[in-house]
Structure formats: structure tokens, C-alpha cells
Amino acid sequence: MSKTYNVGVIGYGLSAKIFHIPFINDSPRFALHSIVQRTPKPTDDASADWPNTKTHRSADDLLADKDIDIVVLTTTPDSHAPLATQAMRAGKHVLVEKPFTPTSSEAQHLCQLAKDNNVLLTVYQNRRWDADFLTLKSLLDDGSLGRIVEFETHFDRHRPEMPSAQSWKTDPASYSAVFDLGTHLMDQVVSVYGLPERITGFVGTQRQHNTTGLEDSFTALLHYSGGMLATCKAAVVSPEETQLRFWVRGEKGSFKKFGLDPQEDQLKAGLRPGESGYGIESEERHGALSSVMDGSGKVERRTVRPVESIGYTAFYEQFAKALDARDEKLVPVEPGVAAGVIRLCELMRRSSVEGKTLVV
Incomplete structure (x- = not known):
């Protein structure tokens, strides 16, 4: 039986709600496990929208959860490099919303970090x-x-x-x-x-x-x-x-x-x-x-x-194939190519x- 991958989404803005959660929920290969929303509001509350999903106020709490396989970063670009670094060091596979990082040097560093930690990294060039x-x-x-x-x-x-x-x-x-x-x-x-x-x-x-x-x-x-x-x-x-x-x-x-x-x-x-x-x-x-x-x-x-x-469902389907094979060459968008675009x-x-x- 194919593995179902637990996904933790950091950030709960337009990107998370429109471009990621619908496709996570559409695929039998992924399960929406946790969401980080630092400042919920009465009309914008992840825990109310997804009552059967864990919600956290900090990325640290989410990354400490051993049940999470993949972290999806939908936060502002300046946070991508530090959060991706933290997630990969915690042994999580990482999907980063575009733009990958503010600088190509940060992008190249993340590419190497993925190899060093034996995790997969990809960028959402949907x-x-x-x-x-x-x-x-x-x-x-x-x-x-x-x-x-x-x-x-x-x-x-x-x-x-x-x-x-x-x-x-x-x-x-x-x-x-x-x-x-x-x-x-x-x-x-x-x-x-x-x-x-x-x-x-x-x-x-x-x-x-x-x-x-x-x-x-x-x-x-x-x-x-x-x-x-x-x-x-x-x-x-x-x-x-x-x-x-x-x-x-x-x-x-x-x-x-x-x-x-x-x-x-x-x-x-x-x-x-x-x-x-x-x-x-x-x-x-x-x-x-x-x-x-x-x-x-x-x-x-x-x-x-x-x-x-x-x-865009094809992006997540391809990511599942890469995760099954643990093959960085199969990810839907190779991080090295995304780093070249930032350059x-x-x-x-x-x-x-x-x-x-x-x-x-």
C-alpha cells in the first residue's frame, strides 16, 4: 500500500488556503496534519476552518512533531531560508513557496542542506x-x-x-x-x-x-x-x-x-x-x-x-513519486534550477x- 505523507503547513494566508491545502486534501497520498497560524482572528482562524487538524502558534511546535513528514512553507520570502533550514535539520522534507529565497546564496545553501540531511526539497513553481x-x-x-x-x-x-x-x-x-x-x-x-x-x-x-x-x-x-x-x-x-x-x-x-x-x-x-x-x-x-x-x-x-x-494537482502527484523513491531528481521542481532562477x-x-x- 502506498504511504500517506503527513503535511504541516507553516503560514495561513492566501498561498496556504488557495494554492496548497486544496491540493493536499485532493490527494490520497497526503494528509493535512498541522497548520501554524501565529495570530488567528475571529474571521480567519485555521482551527475553525479545519477542526480535525492540529494548529500551532509557532513553527517550533510543529517541527517538534515526529509524525510530520513534509513541511510546506507559505510564509513571507525572508523567512524561507531560516524555516527551511530548521525543518530539514529536523528531518522533514520541504516544499517552499516561490520566490524560493531572497538571494541565490541562500538558495544554494538550502540545496546543499537537503543533500546533507538526506531529505527532499522542492519549490512551488506551479x-x-x-x-x-x-x-x-x-x-x-x-x-x-x-x-x-x-x-x-x-x-x-x-x-x-x-x-x-x-x-x-x-x-x-x-x-x-x-x-x-x-x-x-x-x-x-x-x-x-x-x-x-x-x-x-x-x-x-x-x-x-x-x-x-x-x-x-x-x-x-x-x-x-x-x-x-x-x-x-x-x-x-x-x-x-x-x-x-x-x-x-x-x-x-x-x-x-x-x-x-x-x-x-x-x-x-x-x-x-x-x-x-x-x-x-x-x-x-x-x-x-x-x-x-x-x-x-x-x-x-x-x-x-x-x-x-x-x-496544479500534477505538482503534488509528482512530489509523491519523488518521496516514494526518495529521489531528488524526481521532485517536480529541482531546487538547483529554482536557485538558478533566483540568480x-x-x-x-x-x-x-x-x-x-x-x-x-
């Missing part, structure tokens, strides 16, 4: 399991696009006003769009092509009344051997009815897609994995493939049906300050 990205990968794999020359991945929104709610994501000392959305976009590119040879970064703010210096937007150009250029871009001033998501161009064809994968919005609306309609995108949001017709030079355009996918974030910001392209 957008590798967006249906549109999986569809794009299938087109790359079957050669529909030919040799790729430009790969654009966007996360643009129209939010020209500064956020009113105060959180770590509005604190410029703690937050940068580079380490938030940038890790998603660059991870998708790196998961397909590996690290680039060079990077050019443009980081700053697009908001007119940004008195805090919060980095709300960026463009990263990833230069690959053979001439391919990958553009990763996030904007907060982009008044479009439907935002561009992907535009990938090759010698045989191009793939263009508008709108985000629906899973995040569905989860926020209360839909759960496995329920009817989960992960299914409306037809008007499907991407389009433009193909060069052999011999004629004409271009034919057709809508591409998304590949069948179980969405790209650092170089992007440095490139922007220095005004030059940097060697990776």
Missing part, C-alpha cells in the same frame, strides 16, 4: 502546470513552430494605482515584481531551455504616484546561444481588454495566447481540483497557431485546443542599475 504553457510545450516538442527565434511570456495587468491594502507585497524592502511574477515567467523559460548565456534587465515602476520606490514592473531579455531571445515582462499599466500571455515565433509557425490560465481565479472563487469545470478554459481564450504552408509561403491560422491536464532575478536588477547586459 505555473509550469498552466494549461496554456503545457499546450505551448507540446507545440515545441512536436516541431510545429520549428526553430524558435523569439519567446515572449507576459504577466501584464492594468493597475495604475498603488495598492491600498498594506502587506509585505507593498513594502519595497520586502517585495519586488522581479522576485514575484519574474520567478514564474523566467522559470517557465528555464524549464524548457535552461539558463541563458546573458541577461538584460529593465526594472522599475510604471505607476505615476509611487512614492515608496516599489518595483512594480520589469522586462528581462534572456539571450540564448543560436540567437533565440526570450522576453519576460510584467506591467501594471496595460489597458487591454485581454492581456497577451504568450507569443512564441519560429521558422515554421508562431503561437499566440491571450489571458491567464483559469486555475487561480477558479480557486479564489471556491472551485476545487477535481470538481466539474476546474482547470477548463473558455474557448475564446484558446491560443492560436499560425503555420507556414509548405511550398506556398502562405500562413494558415487555427485555434489550438489546450492539452488535457489535471493542473537571474539578481542579475536582472543589477543589469537595470548598471545599464548593461550581463553574462550569466
Whole structure:
């Protein structure tokens, strides 16, 4: 019989409630054992939401529990390295929410610590399991696009006003769009092509009344051997009815897609994995493939049906396989790759300050 792994979740914010607990509960391979919530409120109390689950006020109490196999970190990024270190030294496998760590040196240290303590470590780069990205990968794999020359991945929104709610994501000392959305976009590119040879970064703010210096937007150009250029871009001033998501161009064809994968919005609306309609995108949001017709030079355009996918559930299923085999090469996101993405974030910001392209 397959082992069921007991999971302890540290932090009880949006990430825990939307991106982790629904998938832990959806899988027969995992059991939600404990939650750390330091300051519950009458309308936000993990013990009330999950009465059959242990709740703690400190990470120390959770990590002392020998019944817990896996720790999921959903706390602010500055706490990831110390909490992951503490958890791995306690013999726990660790899943870290993105961004992995604030610095690549911390990320590399955690990679080594996992090896030293014979535990598995992975990072929640869940957008590798967006249906549109999986569809794009299938087109790359079957050669529909030919040799790729430009790969654009966007996360643009129209939010020209500064956020009113105060959180770590509005604190410029703690937050940068580079380490938030940038890790998603660059991870998708790196998961397909590996690290680039060079990077050019443009980081700053697009908001007119940004008195805090919060980095709300960026463009990263990833230069690959053979001439391919990958553009990763996030904007907060982009008044479009439907935002561009992907535009990938090759010698045989191009793939263009508008709108985000629906899973995040569905989860926020209360839909759960496995329920009817989960992960299914409306037809008007499907991407389009433009193909060069052999011999004629004409271009034919057709809508591409998304590949069948179980969405972010696949991340946890792959993690279970890695845990069964105790094989670090089977984790859904290798921590060394995630550390490389953090290095790209650092170089992007440095490139922007220095005004030059940097060697990776």
C-alpha cells in the first residue's frame, strides 16, 4: 500500500488556503496534519476552518512533531531560508513557496542542506502546470513552430494605482515584481531551455504616484546561444481588454495566447481540483497557431485546443513519486534550477542599475 505523507503547513494566508491545502486534501497520498497560524482572528482562524487538524502558534511546535513528514512553507520570502533550514535539520522534507529565497546564496545553501540531511526539497513553481504553457510545450516538442527565434511570456495587468491594502507585497524592502511574477515567467523559460548565456534587465515602476520606490514592473531579455531571445515582462499599466500571455515565433509557425490560465481565479472563487469545470478554459481564450504552408509561403491560422491536464494537482502527484523513491531528481521542481532562477532575478536588477547586459 502506498504511504500517506503527513503535511504541516507553516503560514495561513492566501498561498496556504488557495494554492496548497486544496491540493493536499485532493490527494490520497497526503494528509493535512498541522497548520501554524501565529495570530488567528475571529474571521480567519485555521482551527475553525479545519477542526480535525492540529494548529500551532509557532513553527517550533510543529517541527517538534515526529509524525510530520513534509513541511510546506507559505510564509513571507525572508523567512524561507531560516524555516527551511530548521525543518530539514529536523528531518522533514520541504516544499517552499516561490520566490524560493531572497538571494541565490541562500538558495544554494538550502540545496546543499537537503543533500546533507538526506531529505527532499522542492519549490512551488506551479505555473509550469498552466494549461496554456503545457499546450505551448507540446507545440515545441512536436516541431510545429520549428526553430524558435523569439519567446515572449507576459504577466501584464492594468493597475495604475498603488495598492491600498498594506502587506509585505507593498513594502519595497520586502517585495519586488522581479522576485514575484519574474520567478514564474523566467522559470517557465528555464524549464524548457535552461539558463541563458546573458541577461538584460529593465526594472522599475510604471505607476505615476509611487512614492515608496516599489518595483512594480520589469522586462528581462534572456539571450540564448543560436540567437533565440526570450522576453519576460510584467506591467501594471496595460489597458487591454485581454492581456497577451504568450507569443512564441519560429521558422515554421508562431503561437499566440491571450489571458491567464483559469486555475487561480477558479480557486479564489471556491472551485476545487477535481470538481466539474476546474482547470477548463473558455474557448475564446484558446491560443492560436499560425503555420507556414509548405511550398506556398502562405500562413494558415487555427485555434489550438489546450492539452488535457489535471493542473496544479500534477505538482503534488509528482512530489509523491519523488518521496516514494526518495529521489531528488524526481521532485517536480529541482531546487538547483529554482536557485538558478533566483540568480537571474539578481542579475536582472543589477543589469537595470548598471545599464548593461550581463553574462550569466
